[in-house]
Amino acid sequence: MALPRIISPPRLPSPLILSSQFRKTTVRAILQSKESATSLPSDASLVDFSNWLLSKGGVVPSVKPGPVPEGLGLIAQRDISRNEVVVEVPKKLWIDADTVASSEIGQVCGGLRPWVSIALFLLREKTLGDASPWKPYLNVLPSSTDSTIFWSEEELSQIQGTQLLSTTIGVKEYVESEFAKVEEEIILKSKNLFPGSITYDDFLWVFGILRSRSFSRLRGDNLALIPFADLINHNPDITSEDLAWEIKGKGLFGRDQFFSLRAPLFVKSGEQVCIQYDLEKSNAELALDYGFIESNPNRETYTLMLEIAESDPFYDDKLDIVETNGLNETAYFDIVLGQTLTPQLLPYLRLVALGGTDAFLLESIFRNTIWGHLELPVSRENEEAICRVVRDACKNALSAYDTSVEEDERLMESGNLDSRMKIAVGIRAGEKRVLQQIDSIFRNRESELDGLEYYQERRLKDLGLVGDNGEIIFWES
Numbered sequence: 001m002a003l004p005r006i007i008s009p010p011r012l013p014s015p016l017i018l019s020s021q022f023r024k025t026t027v028r029a030i031l032q033s034k035e036s037a038t039s040l041p042s043d044a045s046l047v048d049f050s051n052w053l054l055s056k057g058g059v060v061p062s063v064k065p066g067p068v069p070e071g072l073g074l075i076a077q078r079d080i081s082r083n084e085v086v087v088e089v090p091k092k093l094w095i096d097a098d099t100v101a102s103s104e105i106g107q108v109c110g111g112l113r114p115w116v117s118i119a120l121f122l123l124r125e126k127t128l129g130d131a132s133p134w135k136p137y138l139n140v141l142p143s144s145t146d147s148t149i150f151w152s153e154e155e156l157s158q159i160q161g162t163q164l165l166s167t168t169i170g171v172k173e174y175v176e177s178e179f180a181k182v183e184e185e186i187i188l189k190s191k192n193l194f195p196g197s198i199t200y201d202d203f204l205w206v207f208g209i210l211r212s213r214s215f216s217r218l219r220g221d222n223l224a225l226i227p228f229a230d231l232i233n234h235n236p237d238i239t240s241e242d243l244a245w246e247i248k249g250k251g252l253f254g255r256d257q258f259f260s261l262r263a264p265l266f267v268k269s270g271e272q273v274c275i276q277y278d279l280e281k282s283n284a285e286l287a288l289d290y291g292f293i294e295s296n297p298n299r300e301t302y303t304l305m306l307e308i309a310e311s312d313p314f315y316d317d318k319l320d321i322v323e324t325n326g327l328n329e330t331a332y333f334d335i336v337l338g339q340t341l342t343p344q345l346l347p348y349l350r351l352v353a354l355g356g357t358d359a360f361l362l363e364s365i366f367r368n369t370i371w372g373h374l375e376l377p378v379s380r381e382n383e384e385a386i387c388r389v390v391r392d393a394c395k396n397a398l399s400a401y402d403t404s405v406e407e408d409e410r411l412m413e414s415g416n417l418d419s420r421m422k423i424a425v426g427i428r429a430g431e432k433r434v435l436q437q438i439d440s441i442f443r444n445r446e447s448e449l450d451g452l453e454y455y456q457e458r459r460l461k462d463l464g465l466v467g468d469n470g471e472i473i474f475w476e477s
Helices: 043-055 097-101 114-131 153-159 163-187 200-213 283-289 315-324 345-353 356-362 370-374 380-399 405-414 419-447 455-462
Strands: 063-068 071-076 085-090 245-250 256-262 272-275 301-307 330-336
Touching: 043 063, 071 085, 097 114, 114 163, 114 200, 153 163, 153 419, 163 200, 163 283, 163 419, 200 283, 283 419, 301 345, 301 419, 315 345, 315 356, 315 370, 330 345, 330 419, 345 370, 345 380, 356 370, 356 380, 380 419, 405 419
Parallel strands: none
Antiparallel strands: 063 071, 071 272, 085 256, 245 256, 301 330
């Protein structure tokens, strides 16, 4: 019987690995201590920043930057109607790949990932100090956020056993490797362009800034920072992303591009203007990118990861089947609290565990129909195996946490947690609730194994060889 094997998690959230053994994640020494508190910029810096934007052609008709519970935010200076434009930022003030290409370091940044080139640009401008034309913007950027990439070792110990911890470690290792490459290949070889000292901590800081301040559709190859507009904060009560912003043309033939930020809801004078950051992100993603979570069950997610092992004697056949059905050798299935299993999970599980007397389904004559067969139980042995391996994985994953769900819930009810501790307790409690849900689903399935209808029975019925009471019918000549 083939079973899923342990592999390294390459995506967020890092997945539950289905195996009879679960590797417990530990806090690595590479995690550096950071202060969680971030001082706000002075009133003078905020005034300079607003004036800078206006002097460069930006339009801020009804808001100003100011202190809010989240740090800095956009505060309405009068009543603002729903869908009203509150900020417009011209293309010349966006910080994107074009900005880097036209700068003094553009010549050495060709071929780099957009985020790496923009990171180098921001760090160089920061080292220039007063000589940088971007100083008013740099002065209002926070020194850190509550993203888990900035947590101390002690703080990270509070998410021991979680997928978020292993993801955070993986992200920091990725940033460290990227920094090592650009330090060797660009920074140290171009001291005339990078006269100041740039460290890994600096590089991690700018990575966190880019993750937390870029808008959802302005990432990847389209990555861009939009000064002033990126002060907008998230409101979980806003349930639409459609009206938040757009890129539009102005001027002759619409050649001048502007980023136009809108208020998705009516806002009273003196209140904060907010948007919805991303409806699809899990709490783990919100914690990693922005440094907050929501008390929303739809954000509580755990990821199951399956892989067809190369050692599987039917590896080639199974790989061909999953690719034909739009999946890959490694597949990820996000399980959301209170929701049913994703439809393709059980077929994939059954395929990975397929072997023994069930292996005839892998023959070429079944190639176009096998996925339909896998959507239903194949055999008692196969179904029992997938229940056992999932339940074992859930049990081992739950044993990696230092607290129970009940203990976490009591901590949340106490109301005495700081912002990072709230994230830690919320994340680990959410993961455990989803794991318990997964275990419950497969425990119930185990109890139903004797009553399920398997492939051979279905086939005999199709051939008219099973009676109304399930007895096998024979004909004699």
